[in-house]
Amino acid sequence: MSKKKNILIADDHPIYLMGLRALLTPLSRQYQIIDEALTTDELITKLEQHSIDILITDFSMPGEKYNDGLALIQLIKRRWPSLLIIVVTMVSNPGVQRSLRRLGVHAVLSKASLSTELLHTMKRLAPALACAKAWPDSDEAQPGLRVSLTPKENEVLRLLLRGLTVNEISTRLSRTKQTVSAQKKSAMRKLGVTSEYELYEYLQQLGLTS
Template sequence: MSNGRRIRVVIADDHPVILLGAQHALAQFPDVEVVAQARQSTELVDVLTRVPCDVLVTDLAMPGGRYGDGLPLVGYIRRHFPALGIVVLTMLENAALLKRLKDIGVIGVVNKSDDLAHIGLAIRYVTQGVEYASPAVRAVFDMLRANAGGRVDDMLLSPREIEVVRLFVSGLTVKEIAVHLNRSIKTISSQKTRALQKLGLERDSQLFQYAQSAGLMNLSSAEGAVPAGGSGEP
Protein backbone atom coordinates (compact mmCIF):
# COMPACT_ATOMS: atom_id res chain seq x y z
CA MET A 1 0.00 0.00 0.00
CA SER A 2 1.13 3.55 -0.62
CA ASN A 3 1.08 4.36 3.12
CA GLY A 4 3.37 1.45 3.96
CA ARG A 5 0.58 -0.66 5.45
CA ARG A 6 0.34 -4.24 4.26
CA ILE A 7 -2.51 -5.29 1.97
CA ARG A 8 -5.12 -7.02 4.13
CA VAL A 9 -6.53 -10.11 2.43
CA VAL A 10 -9.39 -12.53 3.10
CA ILE A 11 -9.19 -15.95 1.39
CA ALA A 12 -12.36 -17.96 0.68
CA ASP A 13 -12.34 -21.52 -0.65
CA ASP A 14 -14.19 -24.69 0.31
CA HIS A 15 -11.06 -26.82 -0.15
CA PRO A 16 -8.67 -26.77 2.85
CA VAL A 17 -5.73 -27.67 0.59
CA ILE A 18 -6.30 -24.55 -1.54
CA LEU A 19 -6.65 -22.38 1.55
CA LEU A 20 -3.37 -23.72 2.89
CA GLY A 21 -1.63 -23.43 -0.48
CA ALA A 22 -2.83 -19.86 -1.02
CA GLN A 23 -1.75 -18.80 2.45
CA HIS A 24 1.66 -20.40 1.95
CA ALA A 25 2.07 -18.69 -1.43
CA LEU A 26 1.10 -15.30 0.02
CA ALA A 27 3.64 -15.70 2.82
CA GLN A 28 6.25 -14.97 0.13
CA PHE A 29 4.78 -11.48 -0.34
CA PRO A 30 5.89 -9.23 2.54
CA ASP A 31 3.38 -6.54 1.57
CA VAL A 32 0.41 -8.94 1.92
CA GLU A 33 -1.27 -10.02 5.17
CA VAL A 34 -3.94 -12.73 5.34
CA VAL A 35 -6.38 -11.52 7.99
CA ALA A 36 -9.11 -14.18 7.72
CA GLN A 37 -10.36 -17.25 5.87
CA ALA A 38 -13.80 -18.59 4.95
CA ARG A 39 -15.11 -21.82 3.45
CA GLN A 40 -18.60 -20.85 2.24
CA SER A 41 -20.62 -17.74 1.53
CA THR A 42 -22.35 -17.37 4.91
CA GLU A 43 -19.02 -17.41 6.70
CA LEU A 44 -17.48 -15.16 4.05
CA VAL A 45 -20.08 -12.39 4.29
CA ASP A 46 -19.83 -12.52 8.09
CA VAL A 47 -16.04 -12.16 7.88
CA LEU A 48 -16.25 -9.27 5.41
CA THR A 49 -18.70 -7.50 7.72
CA ARG A 50 -16.48 -7.88 10.79
CA VAL A 51 -12.88 -7.84 9.52
CA PRO A 52 -11.39 -4.81 7.74
CA CYS A 53 -9.70 -5.93 4.53
CA ASP A 54 -8.56 -4.59 1.16
CA VAL A 55 -8.81 -7.60 -1.15
CA LEU A 56 -10.90 -10.76 -1.25
CA VAL A 57 -9.41 -13.85 -2.88
CA THR A 58 -12.32 -16.20 -3.51
CA ASP A 59 -13.08 -19.47 -5.21
CA LEU A 60 -15.82 -19.20 -7.83
CA ALA A 61 -17.39 -22.59 -7.07
CA MET A 62 -18.06 -22.63 -3.32
CA PRO A 63 -21.48 -24.16 -2.53
CA GLY A 64 -23.07 -24.51 0.87
CA GLY A 65 -23.81 -21.00 2.09
CA ARG A 66 -26.91 -18.83 2.20
CA TYR A 67 -25.52 -16.38 -0.39
CA GLY A 68 -24.81 -19.03 -3.01
CA ASP A 69 -21.64 -19.06 -5.08
CA GLY A 70 -20.42 -18.26 -8.57
CA LEU A 71 -21.48 -15.02 -10.25
CA PRO A 72 -24.46 -14.41 -7.90
CA LEU A 73 -22.14 -14.40 -4.88
CA VAL A 74 -19.56 -12.20 -6.57
CA GLY A 75 -22.32 -9.80 -7.63
CA TYR A 76 -23.64 -9.65 -4.06
CA ILE A 77 -20.18 -8.85 -2.73
CA ARG A 78 -19.63 -6.17 -5.37
CA ARG A 79 -22.91 -4.49 -4.38
CA HIS A 80 -22.46 -4.67 -0.61
CA PHE A 81 -18.68 -4.14 -0.40
CA PRO A 82 -17.99 -1.85 -3.39
CA ALA A 83 -14.55 -0.71 -2.18
CA LEU A 84 -13.27 -4.29 -1.86
CA GLY A 85 -10.84 -5.56 -4.48
CA ILE A 86 -11.64 -9.07 -5.71
CA VAL A 87 -9.39 -11.80 -7.08
CA VAL A 88 -11.31 -14.84 -8.29
CA LEU A 89 -9.80 -18.33 -8.16
CA THR A 90 -11.26 -20.83 -10.60
CA MET A 91 -10.67 -24.09 -12.43
CA LEU A 92 -13.11 -23.07 -15.17
CA GLU A 93 -11.61 -22.21 -18.54
CA ASN A 94 -14.50 -20.44 -20.16
CA ALA A 95 -14.06 -17.05 -21.81
CA ALA A 96 -17.74 -16.10 -21.65
CA LEU A 97 -17.84 -16.67 -17.88
CA LEU A 98 -14.56 -14.82 -17.41
CA LYS A 99 -15.92 -11.89 -19.40
CA ARG A 100 -19.03 -11.81 -17.22
CA LEU A 101 -16.76 -11.56 -14.17
CA LYS A 102 -15.05 -8.57 -15.77
CA ASP A 103 -18.43 -7.01 -16.59
CA ILE A 104 -19.42 -7.00 -12.90
CA GLY A 105 -16.14 -5.42 -11.82
CA VAL A 106 -13.75 -8.32 -11.17
CA ILE A 107 -10.37 -7.41 -12.63
CA GLY A 108 -8.22 -10.16 -11.10
CA VAL A 109 -8.61 -13.83 -12.10
CA VAL A 110 -6.23 -16.69 -11.32
CA ASN A 111 -6.60 -20.25 -12.58
CA LYS A 112 -5.85 -22.83 -9.90
CA SER A 113 -3.76 -24.79 -12.42
CA ASP A 114 -1.23 -21.93 -12.46
CA ASP A 115 1.42 -21.36 -9.81
CA LEU A 116 -0.39 -20.00 -6.75
CA ALA A 117 2.21 -17.22 -6.59
CA HIS A 118 0.02 -15.53 -9.20
CA ILE A 119 -2.46 -14.85 -6.40
CA GLY A 120 0.00 -12.46 -4.79
CA LEU A 121 0.69 -10.73 -8.09
CA ALA A 122 -3.03 -10.41 -8.76
CA ILE A 123 -3.56 -8.85 -5.32
CA ARG A 124 -0.88 -6.25 -6.01
CA TYR A 125 -2.39 -5.38 -9.41
CA VAL A 126 -5.98 -5.25 -8.16
CA THR A 127 -4.97 -2.98 -5.27
CA GLN A 128 -3.71 -0.52 -7.88
CA GLY A 129 -6.87 -0.88 -9.97
CA VAL A 130 -5.04 -2.76 -12.73
CA GLU A 131 -6.35 -5.91 -14.43
CA TYR A 132 -4.53 -9.19 -13.85
CA ALA A 133 -5.05 -12.60 -15.43
CA SER A 134 -2.85 -15.62 -14.74
CA PRO A 135 -1.27 -17.40 -17.74
CA ALA A 136 -3.99 -20.07 -18.12
CA VAL A 137 -6.69 -17.39 -18.03
CA ARG A 138 -4.90 -15.27 -20.64
CA ALA A 139 -4.45 -18.34 -22.85
CA VAL A 140 -8.20 -19.05 -22.83
CA PHE A 141 -9.01 -15.48 -23.78
CA ASP A 142 -6.40 -15.44 -26.53
CA MET A 143 -7.57 -18.74 -28.02
CA LEU A 144 -11.27 -17.97 -28.00
CA ARG A 145 -10.72 -14.39 -29.16
CA ALA A 146 -8.83 -15.80 -32.13
CA ASN A 147 -11.60 -18.32 -32.82
CA ALA A 148 -14.15 -15.51 -32.71
CA GLY A 149 -12.16 -13.36 -35.11
CA GLY A 150 -11.25 -10.99 -32.31
CA ARG A 151 -14.87 -10.39 -31.27
CA VAL A 152 -15.17 -11.56 -27.67
CA ASP A 153 -18.77 -10.32 -27.55
CA ASP A 154 -19.65 -13.02 -30.09
CA MET A 155 -19.06 -15.58 -27.33
CA LEU A 156 -21.93 -14.23 -25.22
CA LEU A 157 -25.17 -16.16 -25.26
CA SER A 158 -28.36 -14.64 -26.62
CA PRO A 159 -31.39 -14.46 -24.28
CA ARG A 160 -32.96 -17.45 -26.08
CA GLU A 161 -29.79 -19.50 -25.81
CA ILE A 162 -29.62 -18.67 -22.09
CA GLU A 163 -33.23 -19.85 -21.69
CA VAL A 164 -32.50 -23.13 -23.49
CA VAL A 165 -29.40 -23.73 -21.35
CA ARG A 166 -31.32 -22.90 -18.15
CA LEU A 167 -34.10 -25.35 -18.98
CA PHE A 168 -31.67 -28.04 -20.12
CA VAL A 169 -29.63 -27.95 -16.90
CA SER A 170 -32.90 -27.98 -14.92
CA GLY A 171 -33.48 -31.49 -16.25
CA LEU A 172 -35.66 -31.04 -19.33
CA THR A 173 -34.88 -32.85 -22.58
CA VAL A 174 -34.55 -31.03 -25.89
CA LYS A 175 -38.02 -32.29 -26.86
CA GLU A 176 -39.56 -31.08 -23.59
CA ILE A 177 -37.89 -27.67 -23.99
CA ALA A 178 -39.31 -27.40 -27.51
CA VAL A 179 -42.82 -28.02 -26.18
CA HIS A 180 -42.33 -25.62 -23.26
CA LEU A 181 -41.06 -22.78 -25.47
CA ASN A 182 -43.29 -23.52 -28.45
CA ARG A 183 -40.33 -23.96 -30.78
CA SER A 184 -39.28 -26.80 -33.03
CA ILE A 185 -36.97 -29.54 -31.75
CA LYS A 186 -34.53 -28.57 -34.51
CA THR A 187 -34.48 -24.95 -33.30
CA ILE A 188 -33.88 -25.94 -29.67
CA SER A 189 -31.15 -28.39 -30.66
CA SER A 190 -29.45 -25.71 -32.78
CA GLN A 191 -29.63 -23.15 -29.96
CA LYS A 192 -28.12 -25.61 -27.49
CA THR A 193 -25.35 -26.48 -29.96
CA ARG A 194 -24.59 -22.80 -30.58
CA ALA A 195 -24.45 -22.17 -26.85
CA LEU A 196 -21.87 -24.94 -26.42
CA GLN A 197 -19.82 -23.57 -29.31
CA LYS A 198 -19.90 -19.98 -28.04
CA LEU A 199 -18.84 -21.09 -24.57
CA GLY A 200 -16.04 -23.26 -25.93
CA LEU A 201 -17.56 -26.38 -24.37
CA GLU A 202 -17.67 -29.89 -25.79
CA ARG A 203 -19.80 -31.90 -23.34
CA ASP A 204 -23.09 -31.51 -21.51
CA SER A 205 -21.28 -32.03 -18.20
CA GLN A 206 -19.26 -28.87 -18.90
CA LEU A 207 -22.48 -27.00 -19.61
CA PHE A 208 -23.82 -27.98 -16.18
CA GLN A 209 -20.60 -26.72 -14.59
CA TYR A 210 -20.85 -23.42 -16.45
CA ALA A 211 -24.53 -22.98 -15.59
CA GLN A 212 -23.86 -23.54 -11.89
CA SER A 213 -21.03 -21.00 -11.75
CA ALA A 214 -22.96 -18.47 -13.85
CA GLY A 215 -25.99 -18.72 -11.57
CA LEU A 216 -28.27 -20.15 -14.25
CA MET A 217 -29.26 -23.10 -12.09
CA ASN A 218 -31.28 -20.78 -9.82
CA LEU A 219 -32.44 -18.30 -12.46
CA SER A 220 -36.19 -18.02 -12.70
CA SER A 221 -37.78 -17.85 -16.11
CA ALA A 222 -38.62 -14.20 -15.44
CA GLU A 223 -34.98 -13.20 -14.96
CA GLY A 224 -33.25 -12.41 -18.21
CA ALA A 225 -35.07 -15.19 -20.05
CA VAL A 226 -37.40 -15.31 -23.02
CA PRO A 227 -40.89 -16.35 -21.85
CA ALA A 228 -42.49 -19.52 -23.10
CA GLY A 229 -44.65 -19.16 -26.17
CA GLY A 230 -42.43 -16.55 -27.86
CA SER A 231 -42.21 -16.08 -31.58
CA GLY A 232 -41.33 -19.73 -32.04
CA GLU A 233 -38.11 -19.10 -33.95
CA PRO A 234 -34.60 -17.79 -33.08
Protein backbone atom coordinates in the same frame (compact mmCIF):
# COMPACT_ATOMS: atom_id res chain seq x y z
CA MET B 1 6.22 2.21 6.23
CA SER B 2 2.74 1.97 4.68
CA LYS B 3 0.02 0.02 6.44
CA LYS B 4 -0.39 -3.59 5.39
CA LYS B 5 -3.40 -4.43 3.26
CA ASN B 6 -5.86 -6.92 4.73
CA ILE B 7 -6.68 -10.07 2.77
CA LEU B 8 -9.52 -12.55 3.18
CA ILE B 9 -9.07 -15.92 1.47
CA ALA B 10 -11.95 -18.28 0.72
CA ASP B 11 -12.07 -21.84 -0.62
CA ASP B 12 -13.99 -24.95 0.41
CA HIS B 13 -10.82 -27.07 0.14
CA PRO B 14 -8.45 -26.55 3.12
CA ILE B 15 -5.50 -27.61 0.99
CA TYR B 16 -6.05 -24.65 -1.33
CA LEU B 17 -6.27 -22.30 1.65
CA MET B 18 -2.92 -23.64 2.84
CA GLY B 19 -1.56 -23.10 -0.65
CA LEU B 20 -2.79 -19.51 -0.77
CA ARG B 21 -1.15 -18.77 2.57
CA ALA B 22 2.12 -20.24 1.33
CA LEU B 23 2.01 -18.33 -1.96
CA LEU B 24 1.37 -15.03 -0.18
CA THR B 25 4.17 -15.49 2.36
CA PRO B 26 6.78 -13.62 0.23
CA LEU B 27 4.47 -10.57 0.28
CA SER B 28 3.98 -10.55 4.06
CA ARG B 29 5.53 -7.09 4.37
CA GLN B 30 2.76 -5.60 2.21
CA TYR B 31 -0.19 -7.91 2.91
CA GLN B 32 -1.65 -9.82 5.85
CA ILE B 33 -4.25 -12.58 5.76
CA ILE B 34 -6.88 -11.55 8.29
CA ASP B 35 -9.14 -14.60 8.05
CA GLU B 36 -10.35 -17.41 5.83
CA ALA B 37 -13.71 -18.91 4.85
CA LEU B 38 -14.78 -22.39 3.76
CA THR B 39 -18.33 -21.55 2.61
CA THR B 40 -20.09 -18.62 0.96
CA ASP B 41 -22.01 -17.92 4.16
CA GLU B 42 -18.75 -17.73 6.12
CA LEU B 43 -17.36 -15.45 3.43
CA ILE B 44 -20.12 -12.88 3.84
CA THR B 45 -19.88 -13.11 7.63
CA LYS B 46 -16.12 -12.54 7.58
CA LEU B 47 -16.51 -9.53 5.27
CA GLU B 48 -18.99 -8.08 7.76
CA GLN B 49 -16.64 -8.71 10.68
CA HIS B 50 -13.39 -7.36 9.26
CA SER B 51 -12.09 -4.42 7.26
CA ILE B 52 -10.88 -6.16 4.11
CA ASP B 53 -8.92 -4.65 1.22
CA ILE B 54 -8.55 -7.75 -0.97
CA LEU B 55 -10.72 -10.84 -1.33
CA ILE B 56 -9.19 -13.94 -2.91
CA THR B 57 -12.00 -16.43 -3.40
CA ASP B 58 -12.92 -19.63 -5.18
CA PHE B 59 -15.74 -19.23 -7.70
CA SER B 60 -17.74 -22.31 -6.67
CA MET B 61 -18.23 -22.91 -2.96
CA PRO B 62 -21.04 -24.47 -0.91
CA GLY B 63 -23.40 -22.33 1.14
CA GLU B 64 -26.93 -22.13 2.48
CA LYS B 65 -27.85 -18.62 1.32
CA TYR B 66 -25.37 -17.94 -1.48
CA ASN B 67 -24.72 -20.89 -3.79
CA ASP B 68 -24.38 -19.13 -7.16
CA GLY B 69 -20.93 -17.75 -7.91
CA LEU B 70 -21.99 -14.85 -10.12
CA ALA B 71 -24.81 -13.81 -7.78
CA LEU B 72 -22.38 -13.94 -4.84
CA ILE B 73 -19.85 -11.67 -6.56
CA GLN B 74 -22.62 -9.27 -7.56
CA LEU B 75 -23.78 -9.10 -3.93
CA ILE B 76 -20.24 -8.51 -2.66
CA LYS B 77 -19.59 -5.71 -5.16
CA ARG B 78 -22.88 -4.08 -4.21
CA ARG B 79 -22.16 -4.16 -0.48
CA TRP B 80 -18.40 -3.55 -0.63
CA PRO B 81 -17.81 -1.63 -3.88
CA SER B 82 -14.22 -0.65 -3.04
CA LEU B 83 -13.11 -4.25 -2.36
CA LEU B 84 -10.52 -5.67 -4.75
CA ILE B 85 -11.62 -9.18 -5.77
CA ILE B 86 -9.45 -11.96 -7.21
CA VAL B 87 -11.36 -15.08 -8.26
CA VAL B 88 -9.55 -18.41 -8.48
CA THR B 89 -11.33 -21.18 -10.34
CA MET B 90 -11.08 -24.33 -12.41
CA VAL B 91 -13.85 -22.99 -14.66
CA SER B 92 -12.39 -22.11 -18.06
CA ASN B 93 -15.62 -20.93 -19.69
CA PRO B 94 -14.82 -17.58 -21.40
CA GLY B 95 -18.40 -16.42 -20.88
CA VAL B 96 -18.16 -16.88 -17.12
CA GLN B 97 -14.84 -15.06 -17.03
CA ARG B 98 -16.27 -12.15 -19.02
CA SER B 99 -19.26 -11.98 -16.68
CA LEU B 100 -16.97 -11.87 -13.65
CA ARG B 101 -14.98 -9.00 -15.11
CA ARG B 102 -18.15 -7.11 -15.99
CA LEU B 103 -19.19 -7.44 -12.35
CA GLY B 104 -16.00 -5.71 -11.27
CA VAL B 105 -13.67 -8.62 -10.48
CA HIS B 106 -10.10 -7.39 -10.82
CA ALA B 107 -8.55 -10.73 -11.86
CA VAL B 108 -9.69 -14.27 -12.71
CA LEU B 109 -6.95 -16.82 -12.10
CA SER B 110 -6.79 -20.51 -12.95
CA LYS B 111 -6.05 -22.85 -10.07
CA ALA B 112 -3.85 -24.82 -12.44
CA SER B 113 -1.40 -21.93 -12.76
CA LEU B 114 -2.02 -20.17 -9.45
CA SER B 115 1.54 -20.60 -8.23
CA THR B 116 2.87 -18.36 -10.99
CA GLU B 117 -0.09 -16.04 -11.57
CA LEU B 118 -0.99 -15.00 -8.02
CA LEU B 119 2.18 -13.12 -7.09
CA HIS B 120 2.25 -11.42 -10.49
CA THR B 121 -1.37 -10.34 -10.03
CA MET B 122 -0.77 -9.02 -6.51
CA LYS B 123 2.13 -6.90 -7.73
CA ARG B 124 0.07 -5.65 -10.67
CA LEU B 125 -2.74 -4.57 -8.34
CA ALA B 126 -0.40 -2.71 -5.96
CA PRO B 127 -0.84 0.69 -7.69
CA ALA B 128 -4.65 0.36 -7.54
CA LEU B 129 -4.46 -0.38 -3.82
CA ALA B 130 -2.11 2.53 -3.19
CA CYS B 131 -4.52 4.92 -4.93
CA ALA B 132 -7.72 3.41 -3.52
CA LYS B 133 -10.23 5.97 -2.25
CA ALA B 134 -13.24 5.48 -0.07
CA TRP B 135 -16.38 7.48 -0.67
CA PRO B 136 -15.72 10.89 0.95
CA ASP B 137 -17.82 12.11 3.87
CA SER B 138 -18.48 15.44 2.18
CA ASP B 139 -18.68 16.90 -1.29
CA GLU B 140 -15.09 18.13 -1.14
CA ALA B 141 -12.80 16.87 -3.89
CA GLN B 142 -15.86 15.88 -5.94
CA PRO B 143 -16.47 18.91 -8.13
CA GLY B 144 -18.37 16.98 -10.78
CA LEU B 145 -20.69 15.33 -8.27
CA ARG B 146 -21.08 18.44 -6.15
CA VAL B 147 -22.51 20.37 -9.08
CA SER B 148 -25.13 17.79 -9.99
CA LEU B 149 -26.23 16.31 -6.65
CA THR B 150 -27.97 17.94 -3.73
CA PRO B 151 -26.49 17.28 -0.26
CA LYS B 152 -29.37 14.91 0.58
CA GLU B 153 -28.98 13.01 -2.68
CA ASN B 154 -25.24 12.73 -2.12
CA GLU B 155 -25.86 11.43 1.41
CA VAL B 156 -28.26 8.76 0.19
CA LEU B 157 -25.90 7.71 -2.58
CA ARG B 158 -22.92 7.48 -0.21
CA LEU B 159 -24.84 5.21 2.17
CA LEU B 160 -26.14 3.11 -0.71
CA LEU B 161 -22.60 2.48 -1.89
CA ARG B 162 -21.62 1.42 1.61
CA GLY B 163 -24.07 -1.43 1.27
CA LEU B 164 -27.15 -0.08 3.04
CA THR B 165 -30.61 -0.77 1.66
CA VAL B 166 -33.26 1.89 1.12
CA ASN B 167 -35.00 0.73 4.30
CA GLU B 168 -31.77 0.97 6.31
CA ILE B 169 -31.01 4.43 4.91
CA SER B 170 -34.53 5.52 5.74
CA THR B 171 -34.03 4.48 9.37
CA ARG B 172 -30.58 6.03 9.66
CA LEU B 173 -31.58 9.38 8.16
CA SER B 174 -35.08 9.48 9.67
CA ARG B 175 -36.68 9.89 6.26
CA THR B 176 -39.54 7.95 4.72
CA LYS B 177 -38.71 5.09 2.38
CA GLN B 178 -40.49 6.94 -0.41
CA THR B 179 -38.30 10.03 0.12
CA VAL B 180 -35.07 8.01 0.16
CA SER B 181 -36.13 6.07 -2.93
CA ALA B 182 -36.96 9.29 -4.77
CA GLN B 183 -33.61 10.85 -3.82
CA LYS B 184 -31.79 7.71 -4.96
CA LYS B 185 -33.59 7.71 -8.32
CA SER B 186 -32.98 11.42 -8.76
CA ALA B 187 -29.24 11.05 -8.07
CA MET B 188 -28.91 8.13 -10.48
CA ARG B 189 -30.84 10.03 -13.16
CA LYS B 190 -28.53 13.05 -12.83
CA LEU B 191 -25.50 10.77 -13.13
CA GLY B 192 -26.98 9.14 -16.22
CA VAL B 193 -27.18 5.59 -14.84
CA THR B 194 -30.22 3.30 -14.80
CA SER B 195 -29.14 0.56 -12.38
CA GLU B 196 -27.03 0.14 -9.25
CA TYR B 197 -24.54 -1.90 -11.26
CA GLU B 198 -24.11 0.96 -13.75
CA LEU B 199 -23.70 3.32 -10.80
CA TYR B 200 -20.81 1.31 -9.36
CA GLU B 201 -19.20 1.04 -12.78
CA TYR B 202 -19.48 4.81 -13.24
CA LEU B 203 -17.90 5.53 -9.86
CA GLN B 204 -15.11 3.05 -10.50
CA GLN B 205 -14.27 4.90 -13.70
CA LEU B 206 -14.04 8.09 -11.64
CA GLY B 207 -11.72 6.32 -9.20
CA LEU B 208 -14.11 6.79 -6.28
CA THR B 209 -14.66 3.13 -5.40
CA SER B 210 -11.46 1.32 -6.30
